[in-house]
Amino acid sequence: MRIRNRVWKAALFGAVAAVLAAQAQRGGGGDAQKIAEGRKTFRFDTFGDEAFWGDTLKLHQAIAGSKLGGVGAGVSPKTALAVGLKVDAEALPRTLVQQIQSGGVNLDDPATTLALLKMNAVVGVTGVFDGDQLKSVGIQCALCHSTVDQSFTAPGIPAGNVGRRLDGWANRDLNVGAIIALAPDLSVVANLLGTDQATVRQVLNSWGPGKFDAELFLDGKAFRPDGKSAATLIPPAFGLAGVNLHTWTGWGSIPYWNAFVANLEMHGKGRFFDPRLNDAVQFPIAAKNHFGNVNPDLSPDDDRITPKLAALHEYQLSLAAPKAGRQAENLAVQRGDQLFSGRARCNNCHTEPLWTEPGWNMHKGAEVCIDEFQASRAPDKAYRTAPLGGLFTHQKGGFYHDGRFATLLDVVNHYDDCMRLGLSAGEKSDLIAYLLTL
Numbered sequence: 315m316r317i318r319n320r321v322w323k324a325a326l327f328g329a330v331a332a333v334l335a336a337q338a339q340r341g342g343g344g345d346a347q348k349i350a351e352g353r354k355t356f357r358f359d360t361f362g363d364e365a366f367w368g369d370t371l372k373l374h375q376a377i378a379g380s381k382l383g384g385v386g387a388g389v390s391p392k393t394a395l396a397v398g399l400k401v402d403a404e405a406l407p408r409t410l411v412q413q414i415q416s417g418g419v420n421l422d423d424p425a426t427t428l429a430l431l432k433m434n435a436v437v438g439v440t441g442v443f444d445g446d447q448l449k450s451v452g453i454q455c456a457l458c459h460s461t462v463d464q465s466f467t468a469p470g471i472p473a474g475n476v477g478r479r480l481d482g483w484a485n486r487d488l489n490v491g492a493i494i495a496l497a498p499d500l501s502v503v504a505n506l507l508g509t510d511q512a513t514v515r516q517v518l519n520s521w522g523p524g525k526f527d528a529e530l531f532l533d534g535k536a537f538r539p540d541g542k543s544a545a546t547l548i549p550p551a552f553g554l555a556g557v558n559l560h561t562w563t564g565w566g567s568i569p570y571w572n573a574f575v576a577n578l579e580m581h582g583k584g585r586f587f588d589p590r591l592n593d594a595v596q597f598p599i600a601a602k603n604h605f606g607n608v609n610p611d612l613s614p615d616d617d618r619i620t621p622k623l624a625a626l627h628e629y630q631l632s633l634a635a636p637k638a639g640r641q642a643e644n645l646a647v648q649r650g651d652q653l654f655s656g657r658a659r660c661n662n663c664h665t666e667p668l669w670t671e672p673g674w675n676m677h678k679g680a681e682v683c684i685d686e687f688q689a690s691r692a693p694d695k696a697y698r699t700a701p702l703g704g705l706f707t708h709q710k711g712g713f714y715h716d717g718r719f720a721t722l723l724d725v726v727n728h729y730d731d732c733m734r735l736g737l738s739a740g741e742k743s744d745l746i747a748y749l750l751t752l
C-alpha cells in the first residue's frame with residue numbers, strides 16, 4: 315500500500331513538473347501568447363505617434379534629406395549609428411549582410427538609411443512609406459530600451475551597432491536630444507514650453523547620449539540649479555518583476571508609466587489619467603495643457619494604447635535581468651556578497667533578490683546624501699531605490715539618475731562617505747566585483 319502510494323505520488327509529481335517545465339520554456343511561466351504580443355508592441359508599435367514625430371515635427375524630412383524629398387543633408391547610416399541608433403541584423407536579408415560585410419554598401423548615403431527603414435531594421439524607428447518616398451516616421455519603446463549585441467562587424471561598423479536585439483537593455487549610446495533636434499519644425503514643442511525653437515534645440519543638444527528628460531514637458535525645467543542639464547539616464551527595462559514603484563523618482567507601477575510614456579512622451583493616441591499632474595505649482599506645463607486627463611472622450615475604437623497595456627506589461631515582467639556569467643566561486647565576489655548584506659548595509663535598501671525594497675521603495679535625497687532637485691520634479695518628491703540586476707549592462711553614462719557617479723567605485727566611495735562605512739580599498743573592490751554579478 316505504502317509503496318503503491320509512493321509510485322502514484324511520484325507519477326503525479328512527474329506530470330506536474332513536466333507541465334511547469336513546459337510553461338517555463340514558453341517564457342517565465344506566463345501566458346506565452348500574451349508575452350509574444352507584448353514583445354511585438356515593445357518592438358514595433360508606434361501607437362500612432364507618427365502623427366507627432368513625422369506629420370508635426372517632420373523628422374522624416376530631416377532623415378530623407380533634400381535629394382530624396384526631404385530637407386537638409388539627410389541622415390546617412392554613419393550619422394544614424396553615430397547618434398546611437400541600432401540596426402537589427404536579423405531583419406537584414408542575407409545578400410545585404412554579405413554586401414555590408416564586403417564593404418559594398420554606401421554608409422554615407424541617406425538612401426541606405428531609407429532602405430534600412432523600409433526593411434524595419436532600425437531598432438525603435440518605423441518609417442511610413444508611399445512607394446520609395448518616406449512620408450512619416452514613428453518611434454517605439456525599443457528606441458530607448460533595446461540595444462543590439464556584438465555579433466556583427468563589418469568595415470566601418472564597429473561591434474555593438476548592428477546585431478541581434480537585446481530588449482530591456484538601456485541604449486546608452488542613443489542621443490535622443492540630438493535626434494529630436496534634427497526635426498525641421500519644433501514649433502509645437504517651443505509653444506508648449508513657451509520659448510523659441512532655437513532655445514528648444516539648445517536644450518535638446520544639452521542632454522547628451524543615453525539621456526532623456528521625461529519631466530521637461532511637465533515642469534519646463536531644462537537645467538538643474540547648478541546649470542547642468544536636467545535630463546536623466548535611460549534606465550534598463552528588465553529585472554522589474556516584483557518591484558513596486560518605477561522610474562528614478564517612483565512615478566508609479568510599470569503599467570502606469572507605460573501609459574504615461576506612450577501618451578505624454580511618445581505622443582501616441584490613447585487615454586491617460588493622473589490628477590497629480592493638475593498641480594500647477596509643481597507641473598505648470600502639464601496643468602495648463604490638461605496632461606492629467608488626456609483624451610477623456612476618445613472612442614475605444616480609436617484608442618491605440620490602452621488595449622496594448624496588459625500584454626506589454628506581461629512582456630516586461632518576463633524580461634529578467636541578464637547575468638554577467640557565473641562567478642559565485644570567485645572569492646572576491648563572495649566577500650563582496652558578505653559586505654553587501656553585512657557591514658556595508660546595501661541590502662537594507664537594495665534587498666536581495668529584488669535589489670530594491672519590497673514595499674514603498676522610496677527615499678529622500680538626504681538619505682543617500684544627494685540633492686533633492688530631480689526628486690522635487692515627481693509627485694512623491696523622493697528617489698526610488700534603483701534595482702541593481704544587470705548593472706554590468708549599463709555602466710556607460712554612469713550611475714544614479716543623472717549619471718553623477720562615473721564608475722561603480724565612485725558610487726561605493728559615495729556610500730562610504732555618506733554612511734560612514736569605513737571600507738578599505740580591498741573591501742570596495744570586493745563589493746564592486748559582487749555588484750557586477752547581480
Ligand code: HEC
Binds near residue numbers: 455571
Ligand atoms: C525617448 C526614450 C524613451 C522611450 C521611447 C521610452 N522610454 Fe521608458 N524610460 C526612458 C527614461 C529616460 C526613463 C526614466 C524616466 C524617469 O525616471 O524620469 C524611462 C523609464 C522607464 C521605465 C521604468 C524603469 C524602472 O527602472 O523602473 C519603464 C518600465 C519604461 N521606461 C518602459 C517604457 C515603455 C514600455 C516604453 C514604450 C511604451 C518606453 N519606456 C519608451 C526613456 C524612454
Ligand code: HEC
Binds near residue numbers: 663699725
Ligand atoms: C537608504 C537606502 C539605500 C542604501 C542603504 C543604499 N542604496 Fe544604493 N541607491 C538608493 C537609491 C535611492 C538609489 C537611486 C539614486 C538616484 O536615483 O539617483 C540608489 C542607487 C544605487 C546605484 C545606482 C544604480 C543605477 O542604476 O545607476 C548603485 C550601484 C547602488 N545604489 C549601490 C549601492 C551599494 C553598493 C550600497 C551599499 C554600499 C547601497 N547602494 C546602499 C538607495 C540606497
